[in-house]
């Protein structure tokens with residue numbers, strides 16, 4: 001990266017932990033933020049450990065009483081200001097993410113509009129997040145919702161703007177303060193978000209500790225003053241975070257992996273087929289397949305299989321593989337060489353165990369020599385295969401032919417995950433029956449990724465615990481306190497009887 005572009009983007013040369021609205025001076029080790037496509041150095045970032053986490057948690061703890069005491073309307077006003085600031089800075093922030101992660105600008109731009117709307121959604125929702133009350137003999141019961149205190153939140157690299165918003169917005173709206181650990185592959189935009197936070201929020205409400213999972217992440221999950229943990233990432237690390245929470249008996253919410261089915265019924269209207277093909281393509285290739293929600297198992301009915309498949313192949317071949325900083329829809333590169341090699345291994349497994357339909361090769365993009373670009377890749381396979389069972393996190397779609405409805409339901413559910421599912425049919429009765437029988441937290445009928453603000457987003461089975469994106473999330477970030485009131489003091493038990 002040229003020094004000029006780094007300056008244009010307003011990047012700092014080095015970022016420390018963000019505590020009490022300030023970046024701490026960096027004394028220890030750093031790691032490098034590099035552009036995914038070109039390998040160019042973007043910035044140095046502090047590799048935080050126990051000491052930084054301690055400082056951040058204590059700052060969050062100090063900020064908690066005053067933050068909690070604000071009226072919901074006052075906290076909401078802060079969130080609206082943050083949303084305004086994100087919208088104003090979006091073109092800069094989306095470029096930072098595009099460089100850092102390798103996803104196209106058209107995608108990271110959408111990330112920021114979703115992120116801003118999350119802050120606004122929870123600003124609105126907290127104002128009507130009421131407890132409840134009821135009369136009891138000679139008095140009243142009031143059940144109020146109280147924030148936990150300091151929340152430790154750990155996020156992955158695929159959609160940093162959305163991930164930060166999904167964690168910060170509900171927690172802070174509900175009166176908690178937070179310490180967030182961004183992913184070591186994609187910390188830059190969360191650290192840049194801190195510069196906006198510093199202009200808006202009281203010190204200590206939002207703190208960020210960049211670093212590695214086993215260091216900053218583990219220190220955060222083990223910290224005795226962290227009252228609630230929230231994690232998004234792989235099911236493997238989710239298990240570790242869950243154990244850390246269990247050891248300290250604090251609640252843990254988890255958004256984990258997925259291997260979602262996308263089901264095409266034979267009765268689809270022929271005029272809709274192109275749109276369905278586009279949905280299937282988008283479901284599997286959005287975010288380069290690096291999304292827990294990706295529709296990576298396509299169940300395609302026998303009766304329409306060949307025609308649909310040839311359209312799907314044409315759709316995959318139409319996708320432009322390009323420099324992520326180009327405009328318009330495109331497939332950028334994967335986040336890192338490590339992820340690239342992982343996807344390459346799965347493609348090799350596919351070539352030996354399944355039937356390759358299209359793609360399957362690394363692609364070269366001029367000027368992006370460090371990037372791991374892949375052709376959109378489609379295999380025909382069975383649901384039992386490793387390709388269909390394991391989360392690949394790359395542009396790889398497994399297609400499974402079906403003709404028996406009961407077998408379809410069995411296979412669609414026969415994975416360890418249960419995050420999302422898509423289905424396409426003109427038979428609404430069948431659609432509703434299928435939606436009921438699918439083990440998934442989100443079922444999208446006739447449109448994939450149909451996530452609106454307020455739509456619960458959470459997984460069944462090994463895809464997670466809890467729901468984000470919705471009012472219910474505020475319950476995840478608060479606990480109930482019951483307070484009873486009596487007009488007179490009544491004798492309790494052993495008082496003498498007169």
Ligand code: ADP
Nearest residue numbers: 155156182183212213214217218233234237240
């Ligand atoms: P992905 O598979 O999406 O890369 P991971 O589950 O590996 O996701 O990582 C998600 C987040 O969890 C990252 O911020 C990472 O640093 C963090 N992490 C990894 N290991 C641990 C751990 N042992 N304790 C806490 N956080 C961790």
